[in-house]
Amino acid sequence: TLxxxxxxxxIAKYRKPKNKAERRQRKRRHPPKLAKSPSMASTAAVPFWxxxxxxxxxxxxxxxxxxxxxxxxxHKSDALAREKVHFTVTKWSEGKxxxxxxxxxxxxxx
Amino acid sequence: xxxxASRLLSRSIAQPQHTKTKVAARAFSTDVPATPTEDSPFSQxxxxxxxxxxxxxxxxxxxxxxxxxxxxIPTKLTVNFVLPYASQLAEKEVDMIIVPATTGQMGxxxxxxxxxxxxKPGVMSVHEGNDVSKYFVSSGxxxxxxxxxxxxxxxxAVPVDHLDSNLVQKGLADFTQKLGSxxxxxxxxxxxxxxxxxxxMNSALTG
Numbered sequence: 001t002l003x004x005x006x007x008x009x010x011i012a013k014y015r016k017p018k019n020k021a022e023r024r025q026r027k028r029r030h031p032p033k034l035a036k037s038p039s040m041a042s043t044a045a046v047p048f049w050x051x052x053x054x055x056x057x058x059x060x061x062x063x064x065x066x067x068x069x070x071x072x073x074x075h076k077s078d079a080l081a082r083e084k085v086h087f088t089v090t091k092w093s094e095g096k097x098x099x100x101x102x103x104x105x106x107x108x109x110x
Numbered sequence: 111x112x113x114x115a116s117r118l119l120s121r122s123i124a125q126p127q128h129t130k131t132k133v134a135a136r137a138f139s140t141d142v143p144a145t146p147t148e149d150s151p152f153s154q155x156x157x158x159x160x161x162x163x164x165x166x167x168x169x170x171x172x173x174x175x176x177x178x179x180x181x182x183i184p185t186k187l188t189v190n191f192v193l194p195y196a197s198q199l200a201e202k203e204v205d206m207i208i209v210p211a212t213t214g215q216m217g218x219x220x221x222x223x224x225x226x227x228x229x230k231p232g233v234m235s236v237h238e239g240n241d242v243s244k245y246f247v248s249s250g251x252x253x254x255x256x257x258x259x260x261x262x263x264x265x266x267a268v269p270v271d272h273l274d275s276n277l278v279q280k281g282l283a284d285f286t287q288k289l290g291s292x293x294x295x296x297x298x299x300x301x302x303x304x305x306x307x308x309x310x311m312n313s314a315l316t317g
Contacts (some may be wrong), residue, residue: 008157052299059303063231063248064266066307070277082195
C-alpha cells in the first residue's frame, strides 16, 4: 500500500516531492532500456560473428551465398535462380498510396 | 485448446508441491506412442452428440509421430537430410554419418546419445555399406534423437564434385586479402567467415 511505501521511504530519508518534475522523477523506476548491444560484457563465450554484431541468420546466409557462388556452371545458375526474390514496395502518405514503386530484386545477396 | 485443459489443471495443482524440482511437463516426441491409444475427450463428446458424423480431424492427427525409442539399439540410423528447397535424404537407413559440428567432425552411429549440434561449413559424409556420399554443408544443425533418427538441416548443401576449385582458390585469396585490410569489426567478421568457408571448401576438394 501507499502508506507502507511512504513508511519504508521515510526510513530511507524520504523527502516529499516538491513539484511535478520531482514527482515524475520518482515514478521512473526502471532505467531506459539500452539498445541491444551484442558486445556487452558477459561471460558466455560467443562466436566471433556474434561479438561483431551479426546474427546467426546473417552468418548462415553469408556462408550459403559463398558456397553457391563457388559451384560449377549448370548448378550455379540453378542455385542463383532459385534464390531470386521479387517484391513490391509501396509507400503510403496521408492515407493514400504513392505511385506504386515496384522493386524487383534479382540479387540473392539482398 | 481444451485437450490440454486436464494437463494444465494437473500442472497448476502440482505446482505448489514441486517448487524446487523441475517437472517435465511435456513428453519427448520420441516417447509418445505411434498410435493414439484412446479417443480424446473432444471426439468422445462429439460422438455422444452427433454419432452419425465423423469427428473433425485436428492437425496433430495428420502428423506422423516419431517412432518410439526402442529398448535395444537399432542396427541402422535413419537420416533425414533436408534443405530449404529439397530433401536430399528422406528417412534413409544408413550405417553412419559424419557431420561437421562446430566442435569437430562428429560420427553418428545408431544408438548415439541424443544431441543437438550446430554445424560449421564442412563435409558431411553418409556411409551406407561400402558407399560413401559426401556433401559440402554451408551451415545448419544436426539433431540426433534417442530413437536413432538423425535430422540434419542445412541451408545449402552440395555434393563435393559440384564445387569449382578455381573459384574456391580465387575466393580464398580474395578474402585472405580482405581480412588483412579490414578495419571495422563487421568487415573483419565477414572476411573471417569468407576465409573459413573457402578454406573448408578447399580442404573438401583436396582432402
